[in-house]
Amino acid sequence: MRQSKLRIFALAGLVLCVGGLARLASSQMPALPPLPAHPSTAITPQSLLATPIEEHQTNAAQLNRGRYLVAAGDCLSCHVREGGEPFAGGLGLNTPFGVIYTSNITPDKETGIGGWSADQFYRAMHDGKDEEGEDLYPAFPYPWFRRVSREDDDAIFAFLQTLPAVKYTPPKNDLSFPFSVRSFVGAWNLLFLDSHGFQTDSNQTAEWNRGAYLVTGLGHCGACHTPKNSFGADKSKQEFHGGKLDNWVAPDLTANSRIGLGEWSVNDIAEFLETGRNAHAAAGGAMADVITYSTAYLTDADRRAIAAYLKSQPASPATAASAPDARAMARGAEVYSDACSSCHLENGVGQSRIFPPLGKDAMLQQSDATGVEHLILAGTQIGVSDSRPSALSMPSFAWKLTDQEIADVSTYIRNSWGNQAPAVAASEVAALRKKLHLETVHYTDNSGDQ
Numbered sequence: 001m002r003q004s005k006l007r008i009f010a011l012a013g014l015v016l017c018v019g020g021l022a023r024l025a026s027s028q029m030p031a032l033p034p035l036p037a038h039p040s041t042a043i044t045p046q047s048l049l050a051t052p053i054e055e056h057q058t059n060a061a062q063l064n065r066g067r068y069l070v071a072a073g074d075c076l077s078c079h080v081r082e083g084g085e086p087f088a089g090g091l092g093l094n095t096p097f098g099v100i101y102t103s104n105i106t107p108d109k110e111t112g113i114g115g116w117s118a119d120q121f122y123r124a125m126h127d128g129k130d131e132e133g134e135d136l137y138p139a140f141p142y143p144w145f146r147r148v149s150r151e152d153d154d155a156i157f158a159f160l161q162t163l164p165a166v167k168y169t170p171p172k173n174d175l176s177f178p179f180s181v182r183s184f185v186g187a188w189n190l191l192f193l194d195s196h197g198f199q200t201d202s203n204q205t206a207e208w209n210r211g212a213y214l215v216t217g218l219g220h221c222g223a224c225h226t227p228k229n230s231f232g233a234d235k236s237k238q239e240f241h242g243g244k245l246d247n248w249v250a251p252d253l254t255a256n257s258r259i260g261l262g263e264w265s266v267n268d269i270a271e272f273l274e275t276g277r278n279a280h281a282a283a284g285g286a287m288a289d290v291i292t293y294s295t296a297y298l299t300d301a302d303r304r305a306i307a308a309y310l311k312s313q314p315a316s317p318a319t320a321a322s323a324p325d326a327r328a329m330a331r332g333a334e335v336y337s338d339a340c341s342s343c344h345l346e347n348g349v350g351q352s353r354i355f356p357p358l359g360k361d362a363m364l365q366q367s368d369a370t371g372v373e374h375l376i377l378a379g380t381q382i383g384v385s386d387s388r389p390s391a392l393s394m395p396s397f398a399w400k401l402t403d404q405e406i407a408d409v410s411t412y413i414r415n416s417w418g419n420q421a422p423a424v425a426a427s428e429v430a431a432l433r434k435k436l437h438l439e440t441v442h443y444t445d446n447s448g449d450q
């Protein structure tokens with residue numbers, strides 16, 4: 001009996017990592033082995049994604065397509081560790097049962113995928129199997145990647161094979177279970193893996209279908225933005241209703257006009273995906289990486305296709321919020337005036353595309369306030385892109401504000417300037433502060449503070 005409970009937990013925990021992955025905070029990071037000497041330290045993720053393969057090279061068209069699709073799949077948010085070579089892996093992803101490290105996908109024959117065939121690569125992307133046919137953990141987003149066409153997988157594989165081979169073995173996974181969790185992945189796949197590939201909808205436009213292909217395939221947007229059931233699989237009929245990952249909230253992306261993208265135009269969404277900011281919001285947390293390694297490299301046509309597809313998602317149900325306590329609002333207003341108004345201004349309008357406005361803000365009104373609390377406690381940086389290279393940051397207030405003050409100011413901004421959302425309790429902030437290991441954060445750690 002005990003055993004079977006543990007198994008169910010393991011299964012649930014396992015799949016939570018599909019969306020719940022995270023770069024480890026440096027304080028939690030186990031010591032990594034020293035980096036191997038590498039002849040091309042000048043190669044950065046950005047230069048690989050941005051430099052076209054020269055036309056005279058054989059297969060240039062296929063290779064350039066592969067390079068573009070690697071950006072669309074956001075491979076480099078995961079397959080590079082701090083200070084490491086692009087695609088050599090070794091980044092630790094925090095999952096509920098331990099740390100899973102990303103693989104080396106450079107063409108090194110011993111430690112990477114240099115010995116793989118295109119068929120083996122397709123099987124990894126489509127069925128989540130490694131070279132030997134063993135199940136890979138769904139922290140690798142194959143439940144989404146399986147909708148990618150064979151032709152596109154072949155292009156990605158061809159591009160990866162042109163990279164400099166890096167001899168590097170990522171650390172062993174540090175899983176806190178006494179049995180092989182891998183053996184449970186097969187059962188999960190049977191239960192939850194979508195058995196179809198991508199299906200074109202002939203009632204929709206070509207642009208809509210392109211958007212659907214990118215969002216539900218390589219872009220794996222639902223990995224973060226769709227809520228999960230207790231097995232960590234997508235909740236049915238709740239696509240893009242907002243998800244929770246790594247103590248942050250990935251907001252609702254449906255047509256809901258209060259907590260979703262109802263008030264955003266196609267242009268607004270496309271601008272956000274290109275630059276990490278627009279007239280409504282700025283991309284922090286895990287979304288900053290999505291901008292930096294993925295959507296900033298897409299063509300404007302593809303960003304607009306993504307936007308068109310998202311705009312067609314039916315609105316999630318409206319939720320009611322009761323008016324917050326007037327004393328909490330008054331205390332929150334004082335904290336806001338002292339600590340926040342220098343950037344976001346007294347009336348919450350901010351400064352266009354530098355300090356995001358806080359009025360009628362979807363992210364602020366998510367029913368789960370974890371994202372807002374996290375942002376105020378830990379601060380964050382906007383994703384950078386060629387068009388907007390400066391990494392503006394929202395400072396951390398963990399050192400400066402008490403749990404009660406953070407709760408009050410959260411309640412205040414969630415219920416001012418047209419916003420309406422449940423009040424935040426100091427106990428929630430205290431619990432999150434503990435989980436984030438923020439004791440050592442000082443204001444000097446964050447360039448945005450004054």
Ligand code: HEC
Nearest residue numbers: 073074075078101102103105124130131136137139140141
């Ligand atoms: C969200 C993080 C994440 C993203 C994004 C991601 N991967 Fe991975 N990938 C992983 C993890 C974690 C593993 C290791 C899984 C395991 O050990 O079971 C992995 C494993 C793999 C493997 C298997 C390698 C082996 O040696 O078995 C391949 C191939 C791969 N990824 C390719 C890609 C490609 C191509 C992309 C982009 C299109 C990509 N990945 C994007 C996390 C990611």
Ligand code: HEC
Nearest residue numbers: 281282283284339340343356363380381382392393394448
């Ligand atoms: C030094 C300037 C500065 C100060 C002071 C500041 N912020 Fe921010 N804030 C930013 C920047 C820059 C961003 C964009 C960061 C991002 O989202 O990546 C931001 C983002 C936000 C967001 C996310 C909005 C969205 O939709 O993207 C919220 C909420 C927020 N700040 C609340 C606060 C609160 C509450 C305070 C006071 C406790 C505060 N800020 C103080 C600069 C500041």
Ligand code: HEC
Nearest residue numbers: 219220221224249250251281282283284285286287362363
């Ligand atoms: C690794 C998790 C992750 C993935 C993958 C991801 N997002 Fe996000 N996204 C987030 C988080 C977290 C936020 C909230 C950012 C913040 O608080 O500043 C966000 C915010 C957004 C927003 C702003 C919403 C608002 O109301 O402010 C949009 C639009 C968005 N994402 C679109 C996308 C699209 C399109 C994709 C796929 C191409 C995608 N995201 C993939 C985590 C993710």
